[in-house]
Amino acid sequence: MNYLIAVLTNRFQVEAAYTALEKENFPKEQINILGQGYKSADDFGFIEPNKQAGKQSKKLAWVIPFGFAAGYAFNLLSGIEIFSWAGSIGNHLIGGILGAVSGGLGAVLVGGAVGWTVGSGDALAYRNRLNAGKYLIVFKGTEAQIREATRVIRQFEPENIQGYTEPVAA
Numbered sequence: 596m597n598y599l600i601a602v603l604t605n606r607f608q609v610e611a612a613y614t615a616l617e618k619e620n621f622p623k624e625q626i627n628i629l630g631q632g633y634k635s636a637d638d639f640g641f642i643e644p645n646k647q648a649g650k651q652s653k654k655l656a657w658v659i660p661f662g663f664a665a666g667y668a669f670n671l672l673s674g675i676e677i678f679s680w681a682g683s684i685g686n687h688l689i690g691g692i693l694g695a696v697s698g699g700l701g702a703v704l705v706g707g708a709v710g711w712t713v714g715s716g717d718a719l720a721y722r723n724r725l726n727a728g729k730y731l732i733v734f735k736g737t738e739a740q741i742r743e744a745t746r747v748i749r750q751f752e753p754e755n756i757q758g759y760t761e762p763v764a765a
Contacts, residue, residue, distance in 0.1 A: 597741045597760050599734040601753040602724050606630070609730035612751045616734065619747055625740070629721075630730035636722045652706035658698040666694015729754065 603609040609628055616626050627634055670677070670690025677686045677693075721731060734744040741758055748756060 596735055597738055597758065599736075599741050599744050599748070599756065599758050600721065601732050601734075601748045601751075601757075602721070602755040603730045603732060603751060603753050606632070606730060608751050608753075609732050612732050612748050612753075615747050615750070616732075616744060619743065621734070621736070621740065621744065625735050627733040627735075628730060629733065630725055631728065633730070636725055649707070651709050652703045655702035655706040656699070658702050659695050660698075662698020662701070663691040663695035666697070667691030669694065724754075 601612065603612060609630065613626055613628055617623065629636060667687050667690055670687045675686070675690070677689045681689060725731065732748065734741065734748075736744065745756065745758070
């Protein structure tokens with residue numbers, strides 16, 4: 596399925612664009628308005644950046660065992676005494692635990708940053724525009740319908756207009 600998303604600066608513009616699309620005999624089910632008083636980004640199903648960040652962090656959790664091994668090996672090779680009461684093996688294990696914690700922290704910071712900035716695609720930009728008080732009109736249809744809807748919406752001078760193709764599930 597194809598989508599067309601246009602950012603309009605005020606409620607009057609988005610309502611006029613909606614009415615113009617209705618006059619072109621497009622079904623109401625194909626047209627959505629997002630913004631204050633209409634659907635929210637969550638209602639529509641825009642990706643939540645924080646969820647994407649969590650997913651990316653979980654994908655990088657495999658570095659935790661490597662962090663343990665690296666911390667253990669570093670303590671073994673350097674002979675650093677972390678706690679005198681722990682003994683040789685205990686200090687190596689504590690070094691491994693500290694390495695695992697560092698690996699987990701790296702997974703959260705790096706995975707989270709990547710998921711938050713890249714994983715959400717354009718959804719974050721659209722969320723920011725909605726938070727700034729702007730409105731989105733989202734049209735869903737075939738390629739030919741998208742071309743016609745683009746022609747109709749362009750006359751309202753949208754701040755941004757972008758077409759998307761939904762990826763086919765494998």
